[in-house]
Amino acid sequence: xxxxxxxxxxxxxxxxxxxxxxxxxxxxxxxxxxxxxxxxxxxxxxxxxxxxxxxxxxxxxxxxxxxxxxxxxxxxxxxxxxxxxxxxxxxxxxxxxxxxxxxxxxxxxxxxxxxxxxxxxxxxxxxxxxxxxxxxxxxxxxxxxxxxxxxxxxxxxxxxxxxxxxxxxxxxxxxxxxxxxxxxxxxxxxxxxxxxxxxxxxxxxxxxxxxxxxxxxxxxxxxxxxxxxxxxxxxxxxxxxxxxxxxxxxxxxxxxxxxxxxxxxxxxxxxxxxxxxxxxxxxxxxxxxxxxxxxxxxxxxxxxxxxxxxxxxxxxxxxxxxxxxxxxxxxxxxxxxxxxxxxxxxxxxxxxxxxxxxxxxxxxxxxxxxxxxxxxxxxxxxxxxxxxxxxxxxxxxxxxxx
Numbered sequence: 001x002x003x004x005x006x007x008x009x010x011x012x013x014x015x016x017x018x019x020x021x022x023x024x025x026x027x028x029x030x031x032x033x034x035x036x037x038x039x040x041x042x043x044x045x046x047x048x049x050x051x052x053x054x055x056x057x058x059x060x061x062x063x064x065x066x067x068x069x070x071x072x073x074x075x076x077x078x079x080x081x082x083x084x085x086x087x088x089x090x091x092x093x094x095x096x097x098x099x100x101x102x103x104x105x106x107x108x109x110x111x112x113x114x115x116x117x118x119x120x121x122x123x124x125x126x127x128x129x130x131x132x133x134x135x136x137x138x139x140x141x142x143x144x145x146x147x148x149x150x151x152x153x154x155x156x157x158x159x160x161x162x163x164x165x166x167x168x169x170x171x172x173x174x175x176x177x178x179x180x181x182x183x184x185x186x187x188x189x190x191x192x193x194x195x196x197x198x199x200x201x202x203x204x205x206x207x208x209x210x211x212x213x214x215x216x217x218x219x220x221x222x223x224x225x226x227x228x229x230x231x232x233x234x235x236x237x238x239x240x241x242x243x244x245x246x247x248x249x250x251x252x253x254x255x256x257x258x259x260x261x262x263x264x265x266x267x268x269x270x271x272x273x274x275x276x277x278x279x280x281x282x283x284x285x286x287x288x289x290x291x292x293x294x295x296x297x298x299x300x301x302x303x304x305x306x307x308x309x310x311x312x313x314x315x316x317x318x319x320x321x322x323x324x325x326x327x328x329x330x331x332x333x334x335x336x337x338x339x340x341x342x343x344x345x346x347x348x349x350x351x352x353x354x355x356x357x358x359x360x361x362x363x364x365x366x367x368x369x370x371x372x373x374x375x376x377x378x379x380x381x382x383x384x385x386x387x388x389x390x391x392x393x394x395x396x397x398x399x400x401x402x
Contacts, residue, residue, distance in 0.1 A: 032064055033064045033065070033066055034063065034064045034065055034301070035065055035066070035299070035300075035301040036065065036066040036067070036068055036301060037065055037066070037067055037068070037090045037091060037299065037301040037302045037304075037305050038068045038070065038089040038090045038091070039056075039067055039068065039069050039070065039089060039090070039091045039092070039093070039305070040070045040071075040072065040075070040078065040079060040082075040089040040091070040092040040093070041069070041070075041071060041075070041092070041093040041291070042071060042072060042073055042075040042093075042094075042095075043071055043093075044071050044073065048069075048071055052069070055308075055309070056069065059305065059308045062308075063304055063308070065301045065304060065305070067305070070089065073177050073178065073179075074177070074178045075092075075094060075095075076094070076099060076178075076360055077178065079092055079094070083103075083108065088108075088296040088297065089296060089297075090295070090296060090297040090299055090301070090302035090305075091293055091294065091295060091296065091302050091305055091306065092293070092294050092296060093144055093291050093292065093293045093294075094291070094292055094294070095289060095290065095291050095292070095356055096289070096290070096292070096352065096353060096355075096356020096357060096363075097127075097141060097292060097352070097356070097357055097396055098355075098356055098357045098358045098359055098360065098362075098363060098394075098396070099359070099360045099363075100140065100141050100292060100294055101129065101359075101394065101396060102359055102360070103294070104129050104131055104140040104141075105129075105131060105132065107131060107132075107133065107134075108296065109140045109141075109294050109295065109296065110140075110294075110295040110296065110297075110298045111134075111138035111139065111140060111295075112138070112139045112140060112141070112142055112295060112306060113138050113139060115142075115295075115303055115306045115307050115310065116142060116306065116307060116310030117310075118139045120322050120323050120324045121143060121321050121322060121323065122321070122323070122344050122350070122400050123397045123400065124288075124350065124351075124352055124397050124398065124399065124400050125143040125146070125290065125321045126139050126141065126142060126143060126321075127139070127396065127397050140294065141292040141293060141294050142292060142293045142294075142306060142309060142310055143290045143291070143292055143293075143320075143321040143322075144290075144291045144292065144293045144309050145290065145291050145319060145320065145321075146288060146289065146290040146291075146319050146320070146321045146342045147255045147256045147257055147288065147289045147290065147319065147342075148255060148256040148286060148288055148319070148338045148341055148342055149186060149190065149254075149255040149256075149286065149287035149288060149289060149353060150190050150193070150194075150271055150272045150273070150285070150286045150287045151253070151254065151255060151256065151258075151269045151270075151271070151272065152164070152251055152252070152253050152269060152270050152271075152272050152274070152275055153251070153252045153253075153254060153258060153262040153267050153268070153269045154251050154252075154267060154268065154269070154270070155262070155265055155266055155267035155268070158268075158270060159251055159270060159274070159275050160274070160275065161274075161275055161276065161277055163275075164226070164251060164275035165226065165277075167226065167227050167228030167231060167233055167234065168228070168233055169250055169251050170226070170227050170233075170250060170251050170252070170253070171244060171246030171250035171251065171252040172227055172233070172234065172236075172237035172240065173237055173240040173241050173242040173243065173244045174237045174238050174240065174242065174370070174371060174374070175238065175239055175240055175241050175242065176241070176242050179367060180238075180367065180371065181366075181367030181368060181369075181370045181371045182242070182355065182367055183242045183253070183254070184223075184367075184370030184371065184373075184374065185353075185354075185355040185363075185366050185367060185370055186253065186254075186255075186287070186353065186355075187223045187227075187253055187370075188219050188220055188223055188370065189201075189205075189219075189287060189353060189354040189355065190253070190272050190287050191219040191222050191223055191272075191276060192204065192215060192216060192219035192354075193285055193287055193351055194272060194273040194276050194279045194280070194283040194284075194285070195215065195218060195219060195222070195276070195278055195279055195280050195283070196215040196219075196280060197280050197281070197282030197283075197285075198282060198285050198349050198351055198399040199282075199399075200215055201285075201351055201354065201398070201399065202351065202398040202399045204216060204354065205351075205352070205354035205357050205358065205396075205398045206357070206393060206394050206395060206396060206398060207358075207362075207391045207392050207393040207394055208393055210388055210391070211384045211385075211387040211388040211391060212381075212384045212385060212388055216384070217380070217384065218278070220373065220380055220384070221377075221380070222276065222277065222278070224373065224374075224377045224380075226276075227374075229373060229374050229375075229377035230374075230375070230376065230377045230378075234374045234375075235374060235375055237374060238371055238374060238375070242254075245261075251275075253272065255289060256319070256335075256338045259334055259335060259338065263332065263334060268334070269334075271284060271286075282349075284348070284349075285348070285349040285350065285351055285399065286341060286348060286349070286350045286351070287350075287351055287352075287353055287354075288342060288350045288351065288352060288353065289352070289353040289356060290321065290352075293306060293309050310322070319335075319338060319339045319342045319343075320339075320343070321342060321343060322343070323343050323344060323345075325343070344400065349399055349400055349401070350399065350400045351398055351399040351400070352396075352398045352399070354398070355367070357396050357398055359392055359394075361390055362387070362390050362391065362392065365386070365387055365390050366387060369383040369386070369387055
């Protein structure tokens with residue numbers, strides 16, 4: 001039997017894939033499907049499975065609109081390349097508003113006015129933005145899911161400032177592919193928030209406070225002392241995945257996405273301000289994060305998907321920021337508490353993860369700086385000066401005012 005050459009086989013496989021996709025699409029059209037929408041996000045594994053099962057599948061069944069999902073861990077790079085090629089997805093979901101603000105000001109985002117009620121969201125989640133060349137102010141992104149930070153997970157005895165001062169107690173993992181270093185930026189941001197307060201934090205996040213300011217420098221040195229920067233334990237964190245299983249034997253500074261992991265091990269959390277030294281009078285604010293949906297091609301199918309994502313009936317993979325959304329009956333007491341904080345029901349100040357509010361180049365440099373600081377803490381001054389050169393002033397609502 002004559003064997004196909006590799007190139008011939010590859011072409012045949014590609015044709016079969018396209019043929020299969022065409023047959024599948026044809027079958028859907030004969031069943032009354034009304035169109036399709038492309039969606040780019042970074043969810044994978046269990047998180048993607050939950051999103052597809054609880055959000056995409058019900059949407060497709062209800063509206064007969066096919067959702068073509070593309071997942072990528074290099075989300076920013078993929079979207080930027082699609083933009084340059086002139087072939088962006090209809091809808092994309094990115095973490096944090098910093099990168100989205102740049103796209104909005106460049107006229108690349110479509111306004112979401114009329115697609116959902118922004119009044120159901122705190123100003124930090126769905127702000128109005130003035131775009132050059134367009135009248136008035138509009139909302140350009142929608143929070144699809146949100147996460148709570150400023151959390152220190154533990155099992156056994158509740159940690160204190162004294163007991164948390166041992167660097168060996170901390171579970172550290174900085175490796176996360178193209179975004180390695182973000183767990184370290186979370187630390188620096190959170191310490192600044194607890195020591196200097198929300199006003200200083202917001203000013204710094206928006207580029208209005210220099211990186212060499214004493215309050216910023218103090219946050220870095222506090223973190224370095226806490227985790228033992230320059231020591232073997234901290235250096236190993238550079239090649240340790242952020243999701244390392246450390247429940248039951250360490251302390252971990254991570255967000256609410258780790259709640260299930262720690263609760264399964266019998267663990268709980270305290271606010272980070274309880275284990276930090278030199279906290280200020282405004283300590284206790286929560287750092288938060290979120291995945292935000294944007295509209296790039298205003299087709300009716302894409303607009304319908306935005307409406308669906310904003311609806312209280314969409315069972316999202318994590319907490320909704322919609323203040324009118326009811327708590328998930330399947331959530332335990334800890335999860336409901338987290339949801340109440342995120343939606344402002346406990347009237348506590350929440351501040352965006354600062355690096356997610358920064359322009360992409362600034363954020364990426366921040367990630368790299370924490371990795372270098374862990375290896376060589378004595379180089380801090382040089383790192384801070386490098387970051388200051390990239391700093392850009394902007395005006396985003398970073399902290400709530402509950």
